[in-house]
Amino acid sequence: MTEHGWSFKSTSGHLAGTDLKGYKVEAIDGGIGKVDAHSDEVGDAYLVVDTGVWIFGKEVLLPASTVVRIDLDDRKIFVDRTKEQIKDAPEFHRDKHLGEPRYRDELATYYGLGGPFGGSPF
Template sequence: MTENAWAYGASAGYPVGTNLAGWRVEANDGHIGKVDKHSEDVGDAYLVVDTGVWIFGKEVLLPASTVTRVDVEEHTVHVGLTKEQIKNAPEFHSDKHLADRQYREEIALYYREGGPFGGGPSPV
């Protein structure tokens, strides 16, 4: 992950200005859902992923730094996480959490290696 959890890494290949809504999202160990919404704001970039029936309709907020590769031809976003890490992520409700800075800090900690929720990027 990058130093700033809320920024795309240079190697992710995110083409600035690309609308990722509706794109497939793949974890290290398989498909996890589709991008419901995203932000590319500097220092505040993220994906909201609808996991559908995989984890009973739960939405998850993924900091942009979790994105390892954007495949423009396949309309697929790859994240450096496992399904289990995403499944165990703190609950997300867009109407409640998008503007909540404390929640965003909690999410950033979760996805950092050794985070309090057992998260962190898996070795690639």
């Protein structure tokens, strides 16, 4: 089965229905913030991460496929991108971009997820 850019990888340890709000998010090279909101919807799953002092006052949207592992005991989510990659992603404004297909396409292209709305290129 091909995995979709806006779905959790089957190997991530994600359990549908798990409330991830408040979980710490770790990039390859360190912490980036905490989950403020998320979606488990198949083909439309994502994390909204409050970056706190790292990028003061900003939130970032991460497609679910960037999640490589979820540690339920330590309440941490590990993603397969660097802090710089996340910081340099197209700017996210929840009111404007959440649910906006053009923004999702732009983000999917930036993260190399391929296809319209982040469909897998494989």
